[in-house]
Amino acid sequence: MRIQVPIQNKKALQWTHALWLFLFVISFSLQSTGLVSRFRFDRNLIDQGHYWLLISGHLVHLNWWHWGLNMAGLLIVAVFFSVYGRFLEWLFVLVFTAIVTGLGLYWFNPEIIWYVGLSGVLHGLFIYGAVSEVRYYPFSGYVLLLLLVGKLFWEYMNGPLPGSEEMTGGHVVVAAHLYGAIGGFAAVILTRAAHLLYKLVQVKDRQQDA
DSSP: OOOOOOOOOHHHHHHHHHHHHHHHHHHHHHHHTTOHHHHSEEHHHHHTTOTTHHHHTTTOOSSHHHHHHHHHHHHHHHHHTGGGSOHHHHHHHHHHHHHHHHHHHHHHOTTOOEEOOSHHHHHHHHHHHHHHHHTTOHHHHHHHHHHHHHHHHHHHHHOSOTTHHHHHTSOOOHHHHHHHHHHHHHHHHHHHHHHHHHHHHHHHHHHHHO
């Protein structure tokens, strides 16, 4: 039996879709104006204090085919998962996952000098969306989580999925996928804790008013 999802009001859902559209427009603009090299994750520049590159590197891509694949992933998030959170919640997940992915590459993969692409962040968004879906559609949610974890395990043991590097036109940094997924799981914990704390505060306020 399918459980009815408590969809937020239309205005809130529209704002969430606006977030994905804004991300699409920014990424398209950077790609089309040839600013990839200025906004990519660049270890040497980050060492010099250009810390925003930890985030902006996720917005630029190797080429238009790489960009198109990532935007297709973003479209899936927008269509199937937007309903599971409000604008500020998804904004937090997006930024938090981007930071975790960037810092993970910076701290634990010193061999990576530069990096581009949204795929790491997308893994975090998919993890967050899948965990949220489990609450309403357990079967599809668990299947998606299983597929994501299986993909990460395959990449950890064997490297990039067959054909993925040919499709993107460059080396696939599978570590970014792992860090993004970790960021997604951490975002689940943090947002759930925030929701619980909010409910506890509400109950306490009602008790004081009674």
